[in-house]
Amino acid sequence: MLRADLVGKLTEGIDLTKSAAELFLSRLSFYVQEEIASGKEVHITGMGKFFASVRKKRTVANPNDPSKTIEVPSMSIVRFSASKQLKRAARHSGKIVCK
Secondary structure: OOHHHHHHHHHHHOOOOHHHHHHHHHHHHHHHHHHHHOOOOEEEOOOEEEEEEEEOOEEEEOOOOOOOEEEEOOEEEEEEEEOHHHHHHHHOOOOOOOO
16 A cells, blocks of 8 residues: 555545644654654554664675675664554454454
């Protein structure tokens, strides 16, 4: 699903204009980024948790010359941990399972 599809779904389910749905998604994205950048986690009940994690430095094969290796430095990355409800929905062939 693309952002435009999600905006469409938001406007169908509740009395919300397309511009209001766009604004909601923009602000949600901004605040999630802001919280992650400050080292905090973002929990969205029924969906999951966004959080920052550090990927360790590692040695990998050079994609241009696989016989050689290159060092990839450690870096911060964003991770997502799905909620039990979301995992349950994925296991049940896309059927939405509420509590």
